[in-house]
Amino acid sequence: MPNLKMRFQEQIRYIRSNNPQTAFAQHILQNQHQYGQMNSIMTLPKPLSSPSMLLPYEQYYIQTLHEEGNLIPEQ
Secondary structure, eight states: OOOHHHHHHHHHHHHHTTOOOSHHHHHHHHHTOOOOOHHHHOOOSSOOSOGGGHHHHHHHHHHHHHHTTOSOTTO
8 A cells, every 4th residue: 555655746746747537636636726745735633553544544534524514615
């Protein structure tokens, strides 16, 4: 499983090549959002000891934000 940094770099490649292959790249491209370095725009909500837990925790975190009404409509 790729780590977070690799996944982020992949997203940036999609954005720079104008390739809306993922939901994140599509959102950035369609809404003309700015993007930057990973450490300046992303923070981990919780450090995880096991990379295999990243996807389930991401899903939980996104669901929590959704229930609180803190997601933008495209998400």
